[in-house]
Amino acid sequence: MERRDIEIFLTLAEELHFARTAERLGVSGARVSQTIKQLERRFGVALFRRTSRHVELTAAGSALREDVQAGYQRIQEGIARAIAAGRGFTGSLRVGFSSPLAGEVIMKAADAFRARHPDCEVRIREVHLSDAFGALRSGELDMQVTELPVREDDLSCGPALVRDPRMLAVAARHPFARRERVTVEDLTRDTLLVPADAPGYLLDALVPAQAPSGRPILRTPTLTSRQELLTLVGSGEGMAVVGSQATRFHARADIVYVPIEDLPPIEYGPVWPAGGQTSRVRSFIALARSQLGEDTARATREPVDR
Incomplete structure (x- = not known):
């Protein structure tokens, strides 16, 4: 059964009304009727008993509904999670830092990210000198801010966020x-x-x-x-x-x-697995740049003690 066929069958089994089913799914009444007829021909059994005034499931229709409903619900939930992950603003974003300065950059960006995307948790951890990219490669981190340059075939990096003399x-x-x-x-x-x-x-x-x-x-x-x-x-x-x-x-x-x-100066910039720059990662990097830009502008406006 195609996904749309399943939707029509399950909705009609719930509504027991062809016109309401068509309205709910945004299709024509003829499409609903045609789909049910095609399923019945395919299975060789009637799924609904229908008259001009009444629609009800047959025994075969009830059994099919029970068999299909749970699996379809899991598919719908999986699709919803995939869409949410693609949009990138649910779940968690795991970010590493390799130095206290990089940690400061990440903390400021994380505060801004949480304010903008409250449904996405930001988890922060230190990256040790002895294993600079291990957490990225093992999937424990989505990105990190670390010393540049990074020239690894399986990693991508952005331009420097901050420079340290x-x-x-x-x-x-x-x-x-x-x-x-x-x-x-x-x-x-x-x-x-x-x-x-x-x-x-x-x-x-x-x-x-x-x-x-x-x-x-x-x-x-x-x-x-x-x-x-x-x-x-x-x-x-x-x-x-x-x-x-x-x-x-x-x-x-x-x-x-x-x-x-x-x-x-030593340069620090964002690094992530090649092909792994999700919208969460992109948003976090953009917010980091924005926060650093605001800090620079604020510093230039502050009076200098003489």
Whole structure:
């Protein structure tokens, strides 16, 4: 039976009136009558007894209604859920962040998203350095805001949402701790601690393999978490390139953050599974951009203390 045939049969079985059935389904009375006749010919049994004044189900019609009703209801519910998911504003949106700054971006966007789409829950979780894309690939996250660039065949990414000036984290007793700024050439003078499993292209974007002079930069892949980074840097095990957000979120007496004058800011942007940019993801990204734009405009309007 075609879906429309099932709708006509079940509606007539409920209404027991051809004209009301036609009106309810938005079809002609002839269409209803023709469909029932075709079903009866196909099954070889009468489904309804009808006179000029009365319509009722036969025993075969009642049995068919019982058999079809439950399955049809499940199909309708499945279709409704699929449509709602396609529209994207029910269920949940799972968003990851890889740094406190990215977390701030997500929290602001999540507040705006919840206000606009109250039927869609936003779930937020941290993405660890040791497994940057694992949660996306396993389906645990719908998207995340993370360091760019991302060059993975199974992932898509959007343009940068926020940029964070780079700084060098060193132990408070390190010679660079007394500097106002450092350069890329200075990075060749000590061990540089970097994430253990970062893709090569991302590692090169974060910390170049060599300085402009051609001298190599000793990059030691040891870090699996930010707390580990802070502990190793504070104990003098090496230096680390970080964003300026560290001065707000990770201020410590045993660590000094020194601006790097000749490296561009670290960029953070949205990443999602290839082919998985649902309307929920698109709306969330648009709201994130809008919130950041409002923050920038607000900052330019605020008076500067002199």
